Amino acid sequence: MSDQAEHLRSLVAKSRHEPHEKDTRVIIITSGKGGVGKSNFTLNYALGLAKHGKQVVILDADVGFANIDVLMGIKPQKTLADLIQKRATLDEILETGPHDIKLIAGGSGFQELIDIQPEQCDYLLEQLGALQGVADYVLIDTGAGLNAQMLQLILASDDVYVVLTPEPTAITDAYALIKMVVNREPNTRLQLVINRAQSMAEGKETAEKVRLVAERFLGVELSTFCVLLDDPNVTKSVRRQKPFLLAYPHGLASRCIEDVVQAQVKGERTRKRSNKGMKQFLHRMVRLFQ
Numbered sequence: 001m002s003d004q005a006e007h008l009r010s011l012v013a014k015s016r017h018e019p020h021e022k023d024t025r026v027i028i029i030t031s032g033k034g035g036v037g038k039s040n041f042t043l044n045y046a047l048g049l050a051k052h053g054k055q056v057v058i059l060d061a062d063v064g065f066a067n068i069d070v071l072m073g074i075k076p077q078k079t080l081a082d083l084i085q086k087r088a089t090l091d092e093i094l095e096t097g098p099h100d101i102k103l104i105a106g107g108s109g110f111q112e113l114i115d116i117q118p119e120q121c122d123y124l125l126e127q128l129g130a131l132q133g134v135a136d137y138v139l140i141d142t143g144a145g146l147n148a149q150m151l152q153l154i155l156a157s158d159d160v161y162v163v164l165t166p167e168p169t170a171i172t173d174a175y176a177l178i179k180m181v182v183n184r185e186p187n188t189r190l191q192l193v194i195n196r197a198q199s200m201a202e203g204k205e206t207a208e209k210v211r212l213v214a215e216r217f218l219g220v221e222l223s224t225f226c227v228l229l230d231d232p233n234v235t236k237s238v239r240r241q242k243p244f245l246l247a248y249p250h251g252l253a254s255r256c257i258e259d260v261v262q263a264q265v266k267g268e269r270t271r272k273r274s275n276k277g278m279k280q281f282l283h284r285m286v287r288l289f290q
Helices: 002-015 038-051 068-072 080-084 109-115 118-129 148-156 168-184 200-217 232-240 252-267 277-287
Strands: 025-031 056-061 094-096 102-105 137-142 159-164 190-197 223-229
Touching: 025 038, 025 148, 025 168, 025 277, 038 056, 038 068, 038 137, 038 159, 038 252, 056 068, 068 102, 080 102, 080 118, 118 277, 137 148, 148 168, 159 168, 168 190, 168 200, 190 200, 200 223, 223 252, 232 252
Parallel strands: 025 137, 025 159, 056 102, 056 137, 159 190, 190 223
Antiparallel strands: 094 102
């Protein structure tokens, strides 16, 4: 196992010196519990970025409950598992959605990482490494809750968006997840996404509750990435298997997505370049096999 890890470290280190045109940013989107709209946010946030000219890749890492393909109305022919088993290339597993967003369906891929072989690792890292400098954003939609593998992915990312609703159970579970991450790495950049708020005031109040508790008991400062208002059009769009940003572009939720994406893209001009990106993400993946 140590020889395998050393070989993988050398492979990733080599990629660090290769020039790239883009600053690829890896963002984990997670939640403390299911049913808070995490995947729906991920998909529509990706679309919002794509509408502003950004190349976005979604990696659906929600093992067992992956549903972004369903929300997009597509049926992936190949998944991350096919990449790990060397049955396909990255290009072959990438599904194309609206506005040219790309999807990598996780399938059983993350479970297969546990027993991955050295030659499979080489191939996986080489293929995923091709996203560096090509994609502007890689959004990783994780399962609800936290396990050892998901924790490694979270610690490897540039940003972590924690999705929750104003419901007490969602707040409690989100705080529990934040606590586990902060106890492992206090400097993790965590941001809150408040979904299904009845008003902006309620959304901000929810975020403030979590922020104050985290500051008092964990000693960390959390920021709010965005508040999404409750919108009946979201449920309608799920039934239609069409993202709400496209199905109901003037709806409350769509306007919230548009506002936050526009502000984010505008702020990129002054944002520091990522010191992690796809390269560091792959480096953290290597550590899974030590």
